[in-house]
Amino acid sequence: MDPVRLPVVPPTPLGVLPPGALTCAAQVDSSFLPSAAQFGLSKHSHMTFLINPGALRKSVSLKISARTRSPDGLLLLLSDAKQMDFAVVKLAGGKVTLSADLGKGPTSVTSPVSITDGLWHTVSAEVSRRSLALAVDGSKPGSASIRGNQLDVDRRLYLGGLPHAHATRRINVSSSFQGCVRSVHLNGAMLDLTKPASRHNVTSCFTDDQAGSYFDGSGHALFRKPNTALNLQVDGRSYITPNPYPQSTSAETKNPVYLGGYPVGVKQNCLSITTRFRGCLKKIQLIKSHLSDTLDLSSAHFLSGVTPDSCPVG
Secondary structure (H helix, E strand, O other), rough: OOOOOOOOOOOOOOOOOOOOOOOOOOOOOOOOOOOOEEEEOOOOEEEEOOOHHHHHHOEEEEEEEEEOOOOOEEEEEOOOOOOEEEEEEEEEEEEEEEEEEOOOOOOEEEEEEEEEOOEEEEEEEEEEEOEEEEEOOOOEEHHHHHHHHOOOOEEEEEOOOOOOOOOOOOOOOEEEEEEEEEEHHHHHHOOOOOOEEEEEEEEEEEEOOOOOOEEEEEEEEEOOOOOOOOOEEEEEEEEEOOOOOOOOOOOOOOOOOEOOOOOOOOOOOOOOOOOOOOEEOOOOEEEEEEEEEEEEEEHHHEEEEEEEOOOEOO
């Protein structure tokens, strides 16, 4: 029996659409969480805090309140310069892992529950001279034995990620946490997230957020993707418009790909608009032939006025 052939919907010329057919919803000013930090504006987004290492030698207690939709990234690190001693909390495959080394070999414990649903979760972690313990949202802690006498670390705590030049081999994490951290307690004392010793590519958290990346209308994202062809689909339907340069038969370009806008100094002869996009984008893909490349905005070559992996609700 011959296969059923589904009808192909032809592209719709933009010129035949009635006025208002592609209008946007009304823009609503976003609200932000006080004293919270949104990480992930780049793969090396992070904060640092100065601590007293002597107070952590016998035991470390951590409590972190965070939300994310990304499966991997560093939440918090304490270590010495060579990472011979360390305690690290990270996401791997959507699950929280606590790893530590007191100088006699690393030990890890992983929570069985994924926390990448965009909701708030509380991570509780403890490191002592005999064991590790990890719990999520008050669940029964998972534990593991550890060998060593004490935790000898430097006076700098890393939150949300690491600087570009920082070694990561022993802690096995390569990118920053992509999400919001609302609070951090270290041995019962709350860190003031508004007063870090340093910060890099960290912004404010939306009070309520949803999946997607938010463009605030002031900047753009830049990707270096060679030989990219452009096509427009809205809700699964293709749209075309007459080519103002008929001698050009392809939209392929070796130039950078801009999302949400482009720099003032960049000449764009073919565009009839200069206003930057304000709103949310998600599931952004560059497709060539049968190959699809999903764009990770945190890995953009340049990013300004964009919050990856978080859009305001409202």
